[in-house]
């Protein structure tokens with residue numbers, strides 16, 4: 295079965311590009327790749343860009359880019375999508391140039407999220423450099439990170455569609471968060487990263503709840519936590535750890551209202567031995583609402 299190799303880039307439609315540049319570069323530790331009046335590109339590694347932020351009112355996920363290893367692989371995925379009834383359009387030379395890839399096609403998943411499939415994401419001309427990172431972003435074989443998206447439609451339809459891209463279920467988490475109220479999520483992978491795309495049906499007003507970026511040192515999580523606190527960037531969740539992907543992380547609000555999970559120590563999966571798990575907790579510890587801390591400090 296042909297598979298995409300990684301979630302390689304993410305696109306955001308954002309109303310405040312200056313805020314995004316500050317957030318991405320100064321707080322998250324990314325490198326500015328390119329800035330125009332209406333767009334912003336950010337680097338996380340040797341690649342030309344990993345985040346593409348375009349001006350617009352949505353303040354939400356605009357597209358996700360999945361890489362294929364070869365033209366033949368891309369062709370096979372496109373053929374399989376079309377056979378399953380999906381519309382797939384050639385992106386053309388202008389879009390390929392904007393994305394800094396060799397060839398890109400555009401489609402939409404069953405939820406309506408724009409998905410770009412491509413080959414050949416270019417490297418930047420210079421080595422990656424962050425002004426604030428102690429270590430590096432963990433990308434490589436695991437891609438840019440993971441996205442946690444809102445289901446909105448039948449789960450099986452989503453899993454079948456992403457299955458055509460080569461995604462496999464890693465595990466399921468179903469936690470009773472209040473009597474009779476369940477948080478119910480499914481985590482899927484296309485490489486050694488525990489998951490590149492996760493799904494849950496929850497009351498959240500965006501397409502995307504969070505995008506996780508991983509750093510190579512636990513100190514970088516703490517340093518980013520401090521930078522966000524110093525900048526008074528609103529937090530979504532305090533430090534904590536997930537039992538399924540073992541990510542040590544915190545969640546901070548982006549300028550577009552969804553969240554970044556800033557993590558370290560994520561599990562990698564050995565595809566030859568992994569068996570699908572069912573868990574009943576989203577958090578091993580922590581990841582509390584920041585209001586809990588605020589309430590403790592009330593006089």
Ligand SMILES: [Fe+2]
Pocket residue numbers: 440442504506555
């Ligand atoms: Fe996550």
